[in-house]
Amino acid sequence: MKKLLSILVLSVACVTALHAEGFYTQFELGAGRLHGKATNGEVLSLPGVTSYESAKKDHFVAAVAVGYQYDLNEDFSYGAELGYKHVGKDAGTINNGGELSQQLNIVDALVVGTYHVNSELDAFGKFGGAFVGNNVSLTTPTRSQSITTVSLRPELALGAGYSVMENVQVIATLSHIFGEEHKNESNNSGIKATVPSVTMATVGLKYMF
Secondary structure (H helix, E strand, O other): OHHHHEEEEEEEEHHHHOOOHHHHHHHEEEEEEEOOOOOOOOOOEEOOEEEEEEOOOOOEEEEEEEHHHHEEOOOOEEEEEEEEEEEEEEEEEEEOOOOOEEEEEEEEEEEEEEEEOOOOOOEEEEEEEEEEEEEEEEEEOEEEEEEEEEEEEEEEEEEEEEEEOOEEEEEEEEEEEOOOOOOOOOOOOOEOOOEEEEEEEEEEEEOOO
16 A cells, blocks of 8 residues: 555656646757748849749758746646747759859747647647847859848747657657848848748657756
């Protein structure tokens, strides 16, 4: 009987530790897809440039975040997190024989709501803002230029987490950042870059301290 009670107490302690209030950190890897005005992902306006074709549709994504979780009750938690995401370089060709590449670096601050489906499975949603930096480089037979555009954009995310051991979850997240509207204009340097929308699917680990 004492042995059974000890097992029950230990089990409750593990569940409580996983759902307890406190700081957490997480790291995820996955893929992201950029969305521009055109279906081919056009994000840059230049005189004489009418098309841009990316060499690939999906790009490597790495994401890291730290946050704090509060327990509202046994079923729901809420909190906030600060994160960084890197979207791998998108390189392709343009109609005038040149090459164009872009790369996104993202810093976001999100509010997080979590529903504890059971002692092992969580479902969560996130929303907030993301500072998105789009580093664009253009190379043609006659010029070589680069520009970085930074914009604050809204972000939404949905995901789930499954506990694999005390304080550790495997998580899967689908995120979307709403980009700027493409503009057919140029600045003094001859180029006008905009921040594209990006959809990211990632998996990783979450650790509760």
